[in-house]
Amino acid sequence: MSCTITLQQKGYRLTPQRMMVLDIIHDSKGHISAEEIHQRVRQRYPFVNISTVYRTLNLLKKLHLISETDMGEGYVRYELLERGRHHHLVCRRCGQSFAFEHESLKPLQARLLKEYGFAADLDHFAIFGLCQRCRPAEGKAGAREESQRGDD
Amino acid sequence: MSCTITLQQKGYRLTPQRMMVLDIIHDSKGHISAEEIHQRVRQRYPFVNISTVYRTLNLLKKLHLISETDMGEGYVRYELLERGRHHHLVCRRCGQSFAFEHESLKPLQARLLKEYGFAADLDHFAIFGLCQRCRPAEGKAGAREESQRGDD
DNA sequence: GTTGCAGTTGCAATGAGTTGCACAATAACA
């Protein structure tokens, strides 16, 4: 795996714990939570501590090998960055999430660099809002008295 | 305060606890943390619980009266949205944060709407990256062996 | 007035994630 090489190139140790975490993120389709990673690591080696998982994830994040995204579920999800880079639109009404191309963020990235000299890390964004289907519904449900106050 | 009217218009009760939280956010210059709000509320009325503060903040957030931003400090900051809307660029190296105009996000917002039919809530963004001053430094400190591995 | 009920609060428990510290594993080097 290319990640393992990067880790070692950067002078970090490739410990069994780190290999297991990397393996599991690699095997998982899509985004995976820290708790899930921990559980799967423990199936192989039951003595790995959750803090080690978190520390490994933070290290991989720092090296831009994985992305960390809050999809509004109460915990954070991780994903390998080698895959085609994409981001997520999360509907605050129906909860569905939709991928969108990294391309869409490039103008913003360029603008921040040009106007503010700021090199933005746009590894993975989750943008909240209303999806196409929920947009009309939300528009109507303005006042609270009718039905259910537009609670999410 | 306009917020109090909005709260009542939407059919929510304007309780003393909520008034105190709103007051304090209003009086505070810039962003304020939940813990800070709680402490200041308790100076006036010592029996208010932190969970009430959080619940009030979540309600105000839902009504788009305040914005919630993770500036990477280990806790979240809140701010009234009536003020001139702006966002933050947070340097992951020196920790400084710089405001940027909401204007810069409008093209992205328009693009998401046009291409995906998605109405993005862009109340307050904190974008991480490298500021103008730290950019050259980071470029050099690639390999870990020299100095301190580019730790943040 | 009192009953019913939705909305709200305080409290305690819980969950996700982080940190400090002692010890273990590895690297560096004589």
Added chain:
DNA sequence: TGTTATTGTGCAACTCATTGCAACTGCAAC
């Protein structure tokens, strides 16, 4: 090979934030 310095791990304690639940509040209907 043995010694020392550095890095990484496990554990426990901690922080920030959320949740479940019982009790309280305001208001409308009777």
